[in-house]
Amino acid sequence: MVLGTRNNAIPEMVVCQTCYEDHILAYPEFAREHFELSTIPQAADQTWWCDLVVPYIYREYKVRALTNDWKNFVECVPVRMSLNPCPGSDTVYPQDNKWFTPNNGPKGLLICMACYCDYVLLTEQHSQWRNAGDNLVGIFGVSVSCFFGAQFSSASLLAKAK
Numbered sequence: 036m037v038l039g040t041r042n043n044a045i046p047e048m049v050v051c052q053t054c055y056e057d058h059i060l061a062y063p064e065f066a067r068e069h070f071e072l073s074t075i076p077q078a079a080d081q082t083w084w085c086d087l088v089v090p091y092i093y094r095e096y097k098v099r100a101l102t103n104d105w106k107n108f109v110e111c112v113p114v115r116m117s118l119n120p121c122p123g124s125d126t127v128y129p130q131d132n133k134w135f136t137p138n139n140g141p142k143g144l145l146i147c148m149a150c151y152c153d154y155v156l157l158t159e160q161h162s163q164w165r166n167a168g169d170n171l172v173g174i175f176g177v178s179v180s181c182f183f184g185a186q187f188s189s190a191s192l193l194a195k196a197k
């Protein structure tokens with residue numbers, strides 16, 4: 036069973052049954068008003084990406100459900116869904132205005148926009164980061180990596196090695 040937003044308010048969004056029951060239904064009225072069984076036909080062997088595993092989308096849901104603010108949910112979630120995924124431990128060419136850096140350093144520490152949304156936006160950390168701006172290549176060179184992404188992927192590698 037897969038759920039989606041009612042009337043395809045966010046066409047790409049899918050939520051698995053477990054997340055629906057554990058997290059979406061935590062706010063029953065909001066849930067029933069805005070989610071329904073997905074009508075998109077599914078192949079039995081198809082693996083679905085559940086959007087609620089994205090920390091930002093999960094947080095966004097809780098915040099908007101509490102304030103009964105579907106309008107902002109529908110505006111904000113597709114923005115997150117359209118971002119490039121975190122490069123993880125890979126280095127990439129830095130696109131201007133898509134990277135964030137802590138206000139008080141360390142200098143040169145960057146996180147990607149996906150990680151900014153997932154781990155900084157709508158959290159207490161919010162005021163401590165700023166957009167790294169443009170001319171990133173001039174400052175950081177042609178290859179940068181995401182500090183969070185690199186940490187998380189090495190942590191998961193370690194976990195796998197155990």
Ligand SMILES: [Zn+2]
Pocket residue numbers: 050051052053054055085086087088
């Ligand atoms: Zn799920």
Ligand SMILES: [Zn+2]
Pocket residue numbers: 121122123146147148149150151181182183184
């Ligand atoms: Zn990242």
